[in-house]
Amino acid sequence: xxxxxxxxxxxxxxxxxxxxxxxxxxxxxxxxxGRQHQLTLNEWRVMAVLGTRPGLTATQVAxxxxxxxxxxxxxxxxxxxxxxxxxxxxxxxxxxxxxxxxSIGKALFSAVSAQAHEREAxxxxxxxxxxxxxxxxxxxxxxxxxxxxxxxPA
Numbered sequence: 001x002x003x004x005x006x007x008x009x010x011x012x013x014x015x016x017x018x019x020x021x022x023x024x025x026x027x028x029x030x031x032x033x034g035r036q037h038q039l040t041l042n043e044w045r046v047m048a049v050l051g052t053r054p055g056l057t058a059t060q061v062a063x064x065x066x067x068x069x070x071x072x073x074x075x076x077x078x079x080x081x082x083x084x085x086x087x088x089x090x091x092x093x094x095x096x097x098x099x100x101x102x103s104i105g106k107a108l109f110s111a112v113s114a115q116a117h118e119r120e121a122x123x124x125x126x127x128x129x130x131x132x133x134x135x136x137x138x139x140x141x142x143x144x145x146x147x148x149x150x151x152x153p154a
Contacts, residue, residue, distance in 0.1 A: 025123060033115055037108060038082065042067060042075040044112060047084070047101065051109035054100045057090075061099065063147070084108055 011020075029041050039047075045065045050056060056064070062072045076099065079085040084105035090096035101109055124132055 025119075028119075032119070033112055037112060039108070039112070040075065040078060042071050043078050043084075046072060046075040046079065047105065047109050047112070048116070050085070050099055050101050051106070051113065055098045057096055057098060066143075066146075079105065 011017075026041055029044070033044065034040060045067060046061055049061050049064050053064075058069065058072050058076060061067075061076075062069050065072070067075070076085060080087070082104070084102055086100045086102050087097045088100065090098050127135070
């Protein structure tokens with residue numbers, strides 16, 4: 001088990017670096033994409049999941065994105081306000097609502113996905129393919145570990 005990060009040297013901890021990478025990669029979203037499409041980062045995160053897996057519930061979206069349910073709820077409300085999303089009752093459980101991108105949402109997903117792939121290519125341009133595979137495997141382990149412990153009290 002890894003030692004706890006030294007609070008006096010937090011910027012050098014792996015955890016802090018991971019958080020920093022997420023923040024630095026998300027920072028230009030509003031200037032590059034959000035303003036152009038009137039889209040928040042969390043709305044995009046929800047669209048990214050629904051664009052590839054339509055028909056999910058809000059709970060499933062929260063689980064897949066790692067966003068809390070309130071953030072997903074706000075993102076869904078914004079997407080619906082801009083007519084980018086349809087909600088349909090689940091025929092097998094009338095208490096459950098399934099979420100689908102509208103035709104406007106699908107067009108938005110296609111446009112923003114292209115920009116996201118360009119950004120991803122820029123980000124990983126200096127990373128060798130074998131390093132990228134290792135990073136992917138490590139991130140899968142971290143996601144699984146964190147997801148398994150997400151509902152436990154702090």
